[in-house]
Amino acid sequence: MSIQVRNLRKTFGDFVALNDVSLDVPGGELVSLLGPSGSGKTTLLRIIAGLEPADTGTIHFHGEDTTERPVRERQVGFVFQHYALFRHMSVFENVAFGLRVKPRNMRPPEKEIRETVMGLLHLVQLDVQAERRPSELSGGQRQRVALARALAVKPKVLLLDEPFGALDAKVRKELRRWLRRLHEEVHVTSVFVTHDQEEALEVSDRVVIMNEGKIEQSGTPEEVYDRPATPFVYGFLGDVNLFHGRLDRGQVSIGANQLEAPEWAEAKDQAAVAYVRTYDIELTPVPSGLSSIEATVQHVRAFGPMVRLELRRVEDGETIEAHVPRAIFEKHGVVKGQRVFVSPTSVRVFAQS
Amino acid sequence: MATAVLPRSATTAPRAVVRATGESRTVRWILIAIALGFLSLVLLVPLLLVFVQALSKGLPAYWEAIKEPDALSAAKLTLLIAAIAVPANLIFGVAAAWCISKFAFRGKHLLITLIDLPFAVSPVISGMIFVLLFGAHGWFGPWLAEHDIKVIFAIPGMVLATTFVTAPFIARELIPLMQEQGTEEEEAAIVLGAGGWQTFFRVTLPNIKWGLLYGLILCNARAMGEFGAVSVVSGHIRGETNTLPLHVEILYNEYAFAASFAVASVLTLLALVTLALKTLVEWQQRRAMSDAAEVFTTPERIAA
Numbered sequence: 299m300s301i302q303v304r305n306l307r308k309t310f311g312d313f314v315a316l317n318d319v320s321l322d323v324p325g326g327e328l329v330s331l332l333g334p335s336g337s338g339k340t341t342l343l344r345i346i347a348g349l350e351p352a353d354t355g356t357i358h359f360h361g362e363d364t365t366e367r368p369v370r371e372r373q374v375g376f377v378f379q380h381y382a383l384f385r386h387m388s389v390f391e392n393v394a395f396g397l398r399v400k401p402r403n404m405r406p407p408e409k410e411i412r413e414t415v416m417g418l419l420h421l422v423q424l425d426v427q428a429e430r431r432p433s434e435l436s437g438g439q440r441q442r443v444a445l446a447r448a449l450a451v452k453p454k455v456l457l458l459d460e461p462f463g464a465l466d467a468k469v470r471k472e473l474r475r476w477l478r479r480l481h482e483e484v485h486v487t488s489v490f491v492t493h494d495q496e497e498a499l500e501v502s503d504r505v506v507i508m509n510e511g512k513i514e515q516s517g518t519p520e521e522v523y524d525r526p527a528t529p530f531v532y533g534f535l536g537d538v539n540l541f542h543g544r545l546d547r548g549q550v551s552i553g554a555n556q557l558e559a560p561e562w563a564e565a566k567d568q569a570a571v572a573y574v575r576t577y578d579i580e581l582t583p584v585p586s587g588l589s590s591i592e593a594t595v596q597h598v599r600a601f602g603p604m605v606r607l608e609l610r611r612v613e614d615g616e617t618i619e620a621h622v623p624r625a626i627f628e629k630h631g632v633v634k635g636q637r638v639f640v641s642p643t644s645v646r647v648f649a650q651s
Numbered sequence: 652m653a654t655a656v657l658p659r660s661a662t663t664a665p666r667a668v669v670r671a672t673g674e675s676r677t678v679r680w681i682l683i684a685i686a687l688g689f690l691s692l693v694l695l696v697p698l699l700l701v702f703v704q705a706l707s708k709g710l711p712a713y714w715e716a717i718k719e720p721d722a723l724s725a726a727k728l729t730l731l732i733a734a735i736a737v738p739a740n741l742i743f744g745v746a747a748a749w750c751i752s753k754f755a756f757r758g759k760h761l762l763i764t765l766i767d768l769p770f771a772v773s774p775v776i777s778g779m780i781f782v783l784l785f786g787a788h789g790w791f792g793p794w795l796a797e798h799d800i801k802v803i804f805a806i807p808g809m810v811l812a813t814t815f816v817t818a819p820f821i822a823r824e825l826i827p828l829m830q831e832q833g834t835e836e837e838e839a840a841i842v843l844g845a846g847g848w849q850t851f852f853r854v855t856l857p858n859i860k861w862g863l864l865y866g867l868i869l870c871n872a873r874a875m876g877e878f879g880a881v882s883v884v885s886g887h888i889r890g891e892t893n894t895l896p897l898h899v900e901i902l903y904n905e906y907a908f909a910a911s912f913a914v915a916s917v918l919t920l921l922a923l924v925t926l927a928l929k930t931l932v933e934w935q936q937r938r939a940m941s942d943a944a945e946v947f948t949t950p951e952r953i954a955a
Contacts (some may be wrong), residue, residue, distance in 0.1 A: 347842060348842075349838055349842070369841050369842055370841050370842070370843075370844045370845065370846065371844075373844075374842060375842070376838070376839065376842040378835050378838070378839060380835060382835035382838065382839040383836075383839075384836055384839075384840075384853075384854055384857075385836070385858065386857040386858060395840070395843055395845070395853070396843035396844055396845075399840075399843065399844055399845040399846070399849045399853070400844060444839075447839075447843070448842075448843075450843075451843055451844060
């Protein structure tokens with residue numbers, strides 16, 4: 299079941315939550331909406347679910363217009379950040395809820411309800427806890443109950459609103475992998491809201507990056523990470539260094555340094571920002587051309603395979619972060635306070651208007 | 652005295668708790684005595700006095716005063732009024748609380764203020780409002796007279812006045828509770844395909860049942876005990892439009908003290924039962940709350 303979102307607009311008073319958003323979610327995919335808080339990602343999810351009306355725009359499920367359809371008829375599964383389990387019901391009854399509230403002629407017989415619910419609890423590895431109350435479960439277990447409950451009604455679309463946001467780091471990581479496996483098993487079209495880039499990149503087939511009510515870029519995790527379309531995406535995904543300078547005929551001048559930007563060969567003397575990933579920086583003891591930036595080592599954190607260096611540019615005092623392989627670091631024997639030269643090996647330049 | 656010169660050590664540590672107030676033993680005892688004296692004078696003595704006075708002419712006289720036809724009719728009327736006013740406010744209170752806590756709309760604060768109105772105005776004025784509306788010279792008076800419907804100095808007026816005075820109890824009890832619970836569970840229910848009524852009876856109601864019961868008990872206590880508003884609209888017709896509190900006043904004014912206190916003691920007993928029920932419900936509610944609170948405080952446990 300695919301989802302087509304067309305020209306959605308939503309305002310809360312003066313605040314524009316969604317500004318002309320269009321999005322396609324192909325059937326069976328797991329797509330994540332990634333963005334900082336206030337970017338409109340949760341609003342978009344709630345409008346797809348029908349929990350919030352849009353000011354203008356349409357939603358289609360598999361080509362069928364569902365914009366005006368009430369929530370309960372949309373057949374979506376929704377997983378809330380704070381689980382929203384029915385606190386007075388057992389785990390079993392929570393999962394059975396969606397089946398029990400069906401109109402009498404569509405309600406499955408008790409035996410079938412029991413089988414479906416136990417099957418789902420088995421799927422989320424909670425069959426032993428069926429008779430427990432939600433208050434007796436851990437956060438991770440609760441969210442798995444919430445997921446089983448959402449799946450019980452065989453939703454056409456599964457919507458997850460920061461489902462792991464309230465859990466601690468270790469449980470998050472576990473559930474993330476588990477969700478990925480689950481999606482491969484049940485293969486329901488899923489939209490997943492998160493502000494955690496690692497989570498989005500690891501779990502989803504496609505990542506949609508949102509900012510200030512607009513979609514900045516959408517693509518596979520590799521596409522958005524390796525080829526960010528906008529300065530925002532560049533800054534939002536991964537650690538990055540920013541250099542402000544002037545762009546002129548394929549060259550960016552940053553103080554005394556010059557960086558190559560061949561894609562801007564047509565540009566004539568304008569302000570620009572160069573983005574350099576922390577691991578796209580080469581460390582040399584001596585200058586190697588105009589792109590070599592002179593800097594002093596401020597901090598060294600030498601654990602793990604990549605050594606993290608915090609450097610200060612000599613010319614203007616700007617901080618540069620560099621992640622260099624341990625072998626290179628040991629070869630040069632870098633110590634705190636030492637003067638070194640760093641050259642960006644890969645630069646992405648965006649002109650400023 | 653010896654402890655005063657000792658340096659801070661393990662032996663003096665337990666005394667630190669006592670010293671935290673810094674008052675001398677005499678002052679503390681005087682304060683406690685004042686508090687206890689005040690409580691007994693204002694609460695305990697009157698309570699006992701009701702029963703002492705009621706039984707002053709012996710048990711047979713007490714029994715006689717209670718089963719006297721006018722007293723029985725007053726008791727019946729009191730129960731009838733409560734039986735109409737309390738369910739009416741149950742529906743109104745739940746509807747108002749549901750609407751205020753689960754939806755956002757214009758004029759919400761005005762509605763909350765309006766619900767508090769019966770608490771803010773004197774009950775006598777509440778009674779007057781209904782006389783002004785439905786009395787012989789009131790707005791709807793001529794129309795009512797034409798159709799031969801009696802509201803004022805009759806049971807409908809007394810029901811209206813009682814309903815008005817007790818309107819805030821259930822709503823006030825539920826609004827904060829329901830606001831705290833939020834709307835996520837209801838949203839989860841409708842996404843799962845539940846209709847409005849299903850959501851209410853299966854999700855909302857079970858979550859508020861203890862708060863609702865608490866509000867009902869308070870509302871009922873007030874409905875049976877209301878004097879001022881009911882007095883204005885009742886007309887004090889013996890055996891017809893007298894409730895228990897009004898009957899107590901009539902007997903008292905006629906110098907039938909023992910009988911008056913006998914009837915009063917029935918009301919007092921009702922109040923004591925209400926208090927016991929209230930305490931029980933409060934205790935249940937606290938248990939339910941701490942259950943719910945646990946949902947947010949238990950540390951993460953890795954699933955087995």
